[in-house]
Amino acid sequence: MKQKRVEARAFGLRAETIAALFLRAKFYTILARNYSIREGEVDVIAKRANTIAFVEVKARPTLDEAAISITREKRRRLSRAARHWLAVNPWAANHILRGDAVFIAPGKLPRHVEGAVELDMG
Secondary structure (H helix, E strand, O other): OHHHHHHHHHHHHHHHHHHHHHHHHOOOEEEEEEEEEOOEEEEEEEEEOOEEEEEEEEEOOOHHHHHOOOOHHHHHHHHHHHHHHHHHOHHHOOOEEEEEEEEEOOOOOOEEEOOOOOOOOO
């Protein structure tokens, strides 16, 4: 079981690297990767112009499977981590805050969906 967990983690890190490179190609600046607190995690935090994107990366066999894999609990955990990041980075408070997703599937270009994840910043 431990080996499967190690392989899954490595697969996820590769997907996050692909997503970060894809976002950089779209002129985003990567502010953080794997921003984690006990209550949640953001895979990539990126900035372009006056927008801060809290990005969930999902890798699945198909882009459609990746797109439907963001659960309500994942949204909650992403929002908690985004709120924490914002609290320790108050300079970003006057930016547009958005929950994005990048979907990864073998043999396909990544799919970046702006506003794919509704953030609860309250």
